[in-house]
Amino acid sequence: MDWLAITLTLKLALVSTLILLLLGTPLAWWLARRQGWWVSIVNTLVTLPVVLPPTVIGFYLLLLLSPQGSLANVAQLFGLTTFAFSFTGLVIGSVIYSLPFVVQPLVNSFAAIPHNLFEVAATLGATPLQRFTRIALPLAKPGFVVAFVLGFAHTLGEFGVVLMIGGNIPGETRVVSIAIYEQVESLQWGAAHQMSLLMLLFAFVVILITHRLQKYSALGLSLPVRSSKAELSKSKHRKSQPSKADYWRDAEAEKNRPVTSGSERDND
Amino acid sequence: MTDSNQAMSDLLTNDQPVLQGKFRLQRGDLTQRTKSTQPFILNCEFKFQRGVTAIFGPSGCGKTTLLRAIAGLEPSAQGSCEWLSNGKSCTIWQASRDEKNGTRPVFVPAYQRRIGYVVQQSGLFPHLSVEQNIRFGESVAAKIKVAKTKATNVTIAEPTKLGLGFSHVIALLGLTKLLQRKPHQLSGGQQQRVAIGRALLRNPQLLLLDEPLAALDQAARNDIIRYLEDLIARLEIPTLFVSHDPSEVARFSDNILIMDGGETLTQGNTQQLLTQLHLPLAQNDHASAVLRATLITAKDAQGLSWLGVGGEKIAVPAEHKKLRQLERIRVYAADVSLALSRALDTSIVNILEAKVSDIQNLDEARVIVRLQLNDGQYLLAKITRLSQMRLNLTLGMQVFAQVKGVALL
Numbered sequence: 001m002d003w004l005a006i007t008l009t010l011k012l013a014l015v016s017t018l019i020l021l022l023l024g025t026p027l028a029w030w031l032a033r034r035q036g037w038w039v040s041i042v043n044t045l046v047t048l049p050v051v052l053p054p055t056v057i058g059f060y061l062l063l064l065l066s067p068q069g070s071l072a073n074v075a076q077l078f079g080l081t082t083f084a085f086s087f088t089g090l091v092i093g094s095v096i097y098s099l100p101f102v103v104q105p106l107v108n109s110f111a112a113i114p115h116n117l118f119e120v121a122a123t124l125g126a127t128p129l130q131r132f133t134r135i136a137l138p139l140a141k142p143g144f145v146v147a148f149v150l151g152f153a154h155t156l157g158e159f160g161v162v163l164m165i166g167g168n169i170p171g172e173t174r175v176v177s178i179a180i181y182e183q184v185e186s187l188q189w190g191a192a193h194q195m196s197l198l199m200l201l202f203a204f205v206v207i208l209i210t211h212r213l214q215k216y217s218a219l220g221l222s223l224p225v226r227s228s229k230a231e232l233s234k235s236k237h238r239k240s241q242p243s244k245a246d247y248w249r250d251a252e253a254e255k256n257r258p259v260t261s262g263s264e265r266d267n268d
Numbered sequence: 269m270t271d272s273n274q275a276m277s278d279l280l281t282n283d284q285p286v287l288q289g290k291f292r293l294q295r296g297d298l299t300q301r302t303k304s305t306q307p308f309i310l311n312c313e314f315k316f317q318r319g320v321t322a323i324f325g326p327s328g329c330g331k332t333t334l335l336r337a338i339a340g341l342e343p344s345a346q347g348s349c350e351w352l353s354n355g356k357s358c359t360i361w362q363a364s365r366d367e368k369n370g371t372r373p374v375f376v377p378a379y380q381r382r383i384g385y386v387v388q389q390s391g392l393f394p395h396l397s398v399e400q401n402i403r404f405g406e407s408v409a410a411k412i413k414v415a416k417t418k419a420t421n422v423t424i425a426e427p428t429k430l431g432l433g434f435s436h437v438i439a440l441l442g443l444t445k446l447l448q449r450k451p452h453q454l455s456g457g458q459q460q461r462v463a464i465g466r467a468l469l470r471n472p473q474l475l476l477l478d479e480p481l482a483a484l485d486q487a488a489r490n491d492i493i494r495y496l497e498d499l500i501a502r503l504e505i506p507t508l509f510v511s512h513d514p515s516e517v518a519r520f521s522d523n524i525l526i527m528d529g530g531e532t533l534t535q536g537n538t539q540q541l542l543t544q545l546h547l548p549l550a551q552n553d554h555a556s557a558v559l560r561a562t563l564i565t566a567k568d569a570q571g572l573s574w575l576g577v578g579g580e581k582i583a584v585p586a587e588h589k590k591l592r593q594l595e596r597i598r599v600y601a602a603d604v605s606l607a608l609s610r611a612l613d614t615s616i617v618n619i620l621e622a623k624v625s626d627i628q629n630l631d632e633a634r635v636i637v638r639l640q641l642n643d644g645q646y647l648l649a650k651i652t653r654l655s656q657m658r659l660n661l662t663l664g665m666q667v668f669a670q671v672k673g674v675a676l677l
Contacts, residue, residue, distance in 0.1 A: 123385035
């Protein structure tokens, strides 16, 4: 068993996911609350890694990270000539590759929070930051769990991008998927079997646990993220109490619906 | 008509406005979420006094938008909104740029306005317990003072003291036993009570109620109305109450602002506006008149209490609730029939002498009649056009109004 590869993989997944949560949270908040061309374009960019072949991402990253690339200057600050074929380079690659798997669940869960809760919070005196920390974050908690698990698991399974920008340096860029590939290439079937089975079991257990914990289907981007159980039962409760006034109100609410795009910042 | 207008202007001048302004807001093609392509324009002036003002109008007339603009939730609204004291402007929540005086536009965001805002659907925070919900305003308040000082050079008036602390509010709204529950464990009526309590504990300068009863079923509605009545009677701050239900309007409000198509149709005293036949309130199915009555006898041998209205006595079943010296009663237009003489061979006890002061057609078959009682108060009667022709009703004619039902407010 290639323990070095396993610990490196876990480290890569953990570091990447934490960075992704840090970057992804404000990005998802912005995406969830705004509308317009800019949002669509950014949304598309974020989603691109889902459909692009990893080799394409890897190729562009390679150009970016190479000694002649734009990030070479940054690399020099770290005492490196290039980020390519380094752990840092892998982290950068993973962050881009797994971005949609972290951002999308967060966007979904932010968007699922009823807008009027933020307005009510504002009328109760909550500043924009307080509305984010006191209302948005706690209500989006299930989304964060899903985002973490998906980001983590997806980084574990990364292969193409690593191959392109990382190579196969033990302890630096040789992650499990690369190790398995090499074992198969060199006909070490037994070793490949062990590692593959480990990966399979790990992925299965992680997803099963998440599934049981959150009852979410972690099968793709269209996650049915709900704001919370409480919200669910509340809406059930509402449905069970139809009132004559509902018809009136629906029509009125439709007409009077606030311009939500951009209203959040303007309130501040 | 002239005497009623006089009375109305008297009422308005007696009570100084405390919040006044006007808003202009256009939306339509700007909104992506709105399905209707019809642009909506709010162009509305308002003046609110202490006490309860109902904002009444048909669906989509901009009632909620006006309330939201006052709350500071419609930053794109142009116009002004200011607090007055002793007739002088003292606090500005919103003002447009004034080129002449070179003043900058003012917009105090919602979280810096001291308002209590209760929406139709309670808007409770699902992750917080009832107590945490009620104390939410308190818990975020520490940072507000800092924000206030640096925000604008606007002086923020001292909030009107309600004198309501946490324990007071929960007792008043019957929430003591619910504090540890989560919102989803509450009934609709309970949720709405929590929302009202939460708004009150913010110690607002102004209470905004956006159809707080509309999303509730009848049982929950009855439950909460008790609390609301109690509360509204105690509050000294202006309360705005959005409603499309004339009986709620009659029940809770002292004044009414009637809106239509985004504009202010009229504004005035509830008693007066309820009985203006050309206004939508009187033409509604639930049209009613509100009358002042004085208590004469409380609970006689027959179990009836007698109130004096228009120089005559009317009976009400006494068990309604404790009678006060001065009662407000409501009489639905549909509960009033007319006769040319004081009928004795009838089960109807309450018969009031009145003068026909206005008649308006409701539809092909029915008319609505405004009657002036001897003391100048108005009553409405909804009768058929056939009856109108049979009795040959004309303006100024003396009639007897037979009142089938009276509700104490």
